[in-house]
Amino acid sequence: MPTTIDGLEDIVATHSSICDLDGKLGKLTYFGVDIHDLANHSSFEETAYLLWHGVLPTQKQLDELRQQLCANRQLPARMLDLMRLLPTTTSPMDVLRTSISALAAFDADLQNKSAEANLQRAIRLTAMLPTIVMSWEHLRNGREPLVPLPDHSHAANLLYMLSGKLPDDYTAHAMDVALILHADHELNASTFAARVTAGTLADMYASITSAIGALSGPLHGGANEQVIRTLLKIGEVDKADAYIRNALANKQRIMGFGHRVYRTEDPRATHLRAMSKELGERQKDTRWYEMSRVIEQCVKEVKGLNANVDFYSASFYYLLGFPIELDTPIFACSRISGWTAHVLEQYANNRLIRPRAEYIGPKETPYVPINQRGA
Secondary structure: OOOOOHHHOOOOOOOOOOEEEEOOOOEEEEOOEEHHHHHHHOOHHHHHHHHHHOOOOOHHHHHHHHHHHHHOOOOOHHHHHHHHOOOOOOOHHHHHHHHHHHHHHHOOOOOOOOHHHHHHHHHHHHHHHHHHHHHHHHHOOOOOOOOOOOOOOHHHHHHHHHHOOOOOHHHHHHHHHHHHHOOOOOOOHHHHHHHHHHHOOOOHHHHHHHHHHHHOOOOOOOHHHHHHHHHHHHOOHHHHHHHHHHHHHOOOOOOOEOOOOOOOOOHHHHHHHHHHHHHHHHOOOOHHHHHHHHHHHHHHHHHOOOEOHHHHHHHHHHHHOOOHHHHHHHHHHHHHHHHHHHHHHHHHOOOOOOOOOOOOOOOOOOOOOHHHOOO
16 A cells, blocks of 8 residues: 555645646646736636636627526525525525535436536536525525526625625625635545545536535635634734734634645735725724734744635625625635536546545454353
């Protein structure tokens, strides 16, 4: 057996053209296009097209994709009926996982495994995820879900479905950038889970259900929720440094710092830090940003760790008005584009993913009949 690496750290498990992550340089690209260029110049729809097709779209191709996404936002009526049966205490991530699995039952063409049919599923799932997340937010609070907009961008529709109000241009753009930054990140836990499931030739709904299950864990998608809860617990900027130093002295983990791959700043955090500051200034509430800066500087000084994408996304989402429980589902509303891109790539050149485990249990254990095993 080759050398065993717990957690598969730095083990190369597949070939992929989708996402290149250079941890030493802190560089992230989608099909070679730098994440900074996408954040500064692109849109989520254009980025999704890039992830699915490997090239940036023409204006005509982008317009067609936008129309397809708008046309697929609404859920089947019976899906909403199913959601109404769930206890209102069910977590949004559990509802999202259940709903994606159930959507397979509403796919009349489910047995069509062609590349085109699967691309259409990728578009449909990307369009519907915000509707699922926001519909549950209303249902669990005793309100009727909003009908998604028949037009407007993916980001603007997502914000509209939360509040019933169209966001201003700045807020819609900021949300758009956040969606771009979260769209893909190579073989993270949820993406790997999706590819493992797709490798068995299970359908796309099953593959995305696996991804959502992995994302729901606190060591993956749940970190931003813990970050904002820490900020709320601290409460004031002048209390942040002492709180964090005491927590670190007591060996408590501060969420939102460090990364399995990056050895320098997470390039996504660079943009989210700036957006958290700017959004706070526009809303005349910079407390969360200022508190985050104090925490970031303290953790960097004491532990030598950089902030990752979860750290500043927490205050950013909070300023946008998202309930804390929606932080991870909102992440999924972006990452669905990357998940589906990886599923499409897995299908296109499939090999069953079947690693080995190094056995460390007892050897040659004799079988003892049950009447000889003692009391």
